[in-house]
Amino acid sequence: MITLESVSRTYGDFTAVDHVTFTAQPGRVTGFLGPNGAGKSTTMRIVVGLTHPTTGSATVSGRRYVDLPNPGREVGVLLDASAQHAGRTGREILTIAQRFMGLPRARVEEVLDRVGLTPDESARRVRDYSLGMRQRLGLATALIGDPSVLILDEPANGLDPAGIRWMRGLLRDFADDGGTVLLSSHLLHEVEVVADDLVVIGNGRIVAQGAKSDLLASAGSMVRTTDRDVLARALDAAGIPMSHVGTDALMVQADADQVGHTAFAAGVPVLELRAADGAGLEEMFLQLTADTQRDNQPEGALA
Numbered sequence: 204m205i206t207l208e209s210v211s212r213t214y215g216d217f218t219a220v221d222h223v224t225f226t227a228q229p230g231r232v233t234g235f236l237g238p239n240g241a242g243k244s245t246t247m248r249i250v251v252g253l254t255h256p257t258t259g260s261a262t263v264s265g266r267r268y269v270d271l272p273n274p275g276r277e278v279g280v281l282l283d284a285s286a287q288h289a290g291r292t293g294r295e296i297l298t299i300a301q302r303f304m305g306l307p308r309a310r311v312e313e314v315l316d317r318v319g320l321t322p323d324e325s326a327r328r329v330r331d332y333s334l335g336m337r338q339r340l341g342l343a344t345a346l347i348g349d350p351s352v353l354i355l356d357e358p359a360n361g362l363d364p365a366g367i368r369w370m371r372g373l374l375r376d377f378a379d380d381g382g383t384v385l386l387s388s389h390l391l392h393e394v395e396v397v398a399d400d401l402v403v404i405g406n407g408r409i410v411a412q413g414a415k416s417d418l419l420a421s422a423g424s425m426v427r428t429t430d431r432d433v434l435a436r437a438l439d440a441a442g443i444p445m446s447h448v449g450t451d452a453l454m455v456q457a458d459a460d461q462v463g464h465t466a467f468a469a470g471v472p473v474l475e476l477r478a479a480d481g482a483g484l485e486e487m488f489l490q491l492t493a494d495t496q497r498d499n500q501p502e503g504a505l506a
């Protein structure tokens with residue numbers, strides 16, 4: 204399990220990550236989505252102790268990453284597939300990791316096989332690897348310690364379609380065996396296919412999180428209100444599932460009529476109420492992060 208509690212990171216006056224709170228659960232793939240510069244990499248670096256949070260805490264299996272005695276046995280990390288020694292062969296890189304973690308030598312062959320790098324490829328220097336091969340090697344390094352948690356930043360980057368499908372199967376199997384997967388990507392469709400839970404970040408803040416099925420529920424409404432918590436309690440009391448969006452909105456699994464009546468009965472002012480239109484993940488992603496997009500602000504986007 205990965206737990207973040209009110210994690211923030213500032214650089215001078217700039218807030219890269221702003222009170223981020225979420226949990227990635229065992230047995231589930233959690234997709235971490237957001238536009239360029241939203242704060243995904245910074246958040247992941249905080250989880251693995253490469254960046255210090257300004258406030259808040261992040262733990263893996265209940266402990267801070269730096270307090271894990273043999274972190275590679277607990278957490279497999281792939282943040283940058285190009286951050287590997289270019290002059291070493293793939294096999295050498297894995298052998299160093301195997302020795303460092305005190306693993307049996309056979310683990311090197313096992314993970315090479317698991318990520319589909321051939322003996323010939325594993326004998327080549329990393330500088331001669333394609334990006335897809337580097338991703339496979341990075342994944343092999345993440346998997347070699349047989350961890351229960353995987354943290355992967357854009358792992359499908361550079362993979363061909365067959366490779367993307369292979370990666371999807373690998374992550375699914377890992378989660379089905381009880382592992383925790385936190386996966387960032389800008390490949391929205393890829394995340395939509397593989398993730399069980401979604402965390403969407405924009406401008407350093409979480410703008411939506413919850414089960415993918417809830418967030419993408421086709422019959423649903425988006426409601427914006429001055430008193431989100433009161434409305435959330437009223438909807439909850441009526442047995443209507445919802446996800447929180449930004450600071451003042453809810454994505455509700457009920458039609459606008461039902462949401463309007465519930466809000467009226469609870470005495471909550473509604474600022475905006477409309478059908479979610481069964482929007483796919485891409486539409487939802489664009490709407491939720493509209494104020495952080497560089498291009499093409501969608502019409503009627505939530506602030």
Ligand SMILES: Nc1ncnc2c1ncn2[C@@H]1O[C@H](COP(=O)(O)OP(=O)(O)OP(=O)(O)O)[C@@H](O)[C@H]1O
Pocket residue numbers: 214219237238239240241242243244245246389
């Ligand atoms: N060391 C740093 N000093 C100053 N600003 C930084 C530093 N590291 C990150 N940032 C800023 O923090 C913001 C978030 O960056 P981050 O790399 O976490 O975004 P991201 O969501 O991973 O983006 P992308 O999808 O483009 O990789 C960006 O505006 C970035 O410029």
